[in-house]
Amino acid sequence: MVGAATESAIANDPSPTHRPASSPRASRSKRSKAPAVSLAMPMLRREALREGLQRAVEHLKAHRADLIGDGFIADYVALDWLEWHGGSLRLTVVGGNVCRQVALR
Numbered sequence: 001m002v003g004a005a006t007e008s009a010i011a012n013d014p015s016p017t018h019r020p021a022s023s024p025r026a027s028r029s030k031r032s033k034a035p036a037v038s039l040a041m042p043m044l045r046r047e048a049l050r051e052g053l054q055r056a057v058e059h060l061k062a063h064r065a066d067l068i069g070d071g072f073i074a075d076y077v078a079l080d081w082l083e084w085h086g087g088s089l090r091l092t093v094v095g096g097n098v099c100r101q102v103a104l105r
Contacts, residue, residue: 041075049075054099056082057091065089 049072056076059067065088073089076082081095
């Protein structure tokens with residue numbers, strides 16, 4: 001039988017190795033970082049976003065992200081074409097590749 005002092009010490013143990021099995025972190029499986037919305041997004045919407053990405057990048061270069069629109073920003077971030085970095089938006093490597101693909105058409 002474990003004494004009350006021992007139970008209290010175990011319950012208050014701040015060490016990272018002590019995690020009860022019912023902890024959400026203990027049972028969480030590794031998930032991919034890819035958002036589910038990019039797979040479920042209709043092709044017409046994705047094509048519209050692809051065509052508008054260059055204009056969005058121009059707005060970012062002019063420090064006018066407010067001209068892009070919240071819905072578009074959320075979709076660009078979900079597609080991993082733009083990312084939040086220190087409170088501002090920037091083009092990702094994937095977004096840069098999409099811009100180059102559109103320019104080649």
